[in-house]
Amino acid sequence: MKRILLTTFAIVGMTTGLQAQMSFGLRTAANFAKEVRYSSYGSSAYPAITRLHVEAYVELALRNNFALQPGVALQQTGSKMSTGSQNGEILMDGWRKVQYLEVPLNLMYYFPQNNFGQFFLAGGPYTSVAISGKEKFSRTVEEIQFGTRKNSNEMKKYDAGLNFLAGFKLTNGFSVHGGYGLGLLDIKLDDKISTYNRVFSIGLGYQL
Template sequence: MKRKLLSIAAALCFIAGAKAQTSYGLKAGANFAKFQVSGGNTSYTSDAATFFYVTGYADVPVAMNFSVQPGISLQGKGGKAPAGDFTEVSTKDNLMYIEVPVNFVYYVPTGEAGKVFFGAGPYAAIGIHAKSTQGNLSESGSFSDAGLKAFDAGLNFLAGFKLTNGFLINGGYGLGLTNMLKDIDGVTSKNRVFSVGVGYQF
């Protein structure tokens, strides 16, 4: 019985310690987003369109220099194509998602200046707004109206530098694994997003 009580007490102390060490952060920056379209034996990658992202997250230490970072994010994705690729006028698709990432992050101390960090993890997202622009004409609506699936999922990769005062500089890449197109057999379109930004971890 004493051993069980000691084990429970040790577990509670560990949980309390982990909770005390948990910190929270906010990141924002620019997304350079593309579509990768594949069909048959051909593949096409759109030009990059610039959007924004804002992410709030928790940094939960699970081992020395290693943390899990669950979060919630507003992500602008999409892509653009110049006139002549598919239509007579230039096109741009602006897709807004609410995304839930879970990243696994490893920190490399670099002395008094701060830490370099690397990470990766899965994400799931729901599209909340779609806007398509062709030439001077724009149309906004739901993902379904645009012929797209609202659900997206994939992998995130990130790296950056965190200063000792909590300020951080980061870059990342989002690799979409879900086909966005509805009712088009033999053709897939997936999100590809490179991002840069700054943030602060409290």
């Protein structure tokens, strides 16, 4: 968490070169989300589950092709989960789905523009708070409890990490992008297993 905050302050510090130009944009994407787990026995990851990302942002132009892009997003994460085995094969008919309200802060870099548009790279920290969640085991669907007790059936309410983004923005304002979210906080209340969010996304955007 300390590193994330320091990164945030460093990015905000770059706004000393802020220009007057400001624009607004929307971004939506298909998330391919999964959870990775670490324990004394090693690491593992369940298969990804398809989820949704919707974001509104403000872009503040900086010098030398840089821009600062704070936003607010609905970020859906989760993972498929095993519910047992049959004939030696693991059954994957369970899942976990969590909705977060996420606040990302991306530092953008735009490459020189051509006749069609320009490529861009971006990265920065995010913080998020869980607003709802469900788990399915076999035929049973349950609401996820978010709390602070050391109970393996509960999840932590907050997450934080780093986002990475790359794409191409057309001259008419539309864009296509791919992204990766790297969760850095353990999201499960379990002393024996640490669990982290991992999200790969592909989507479209429009900037006014």
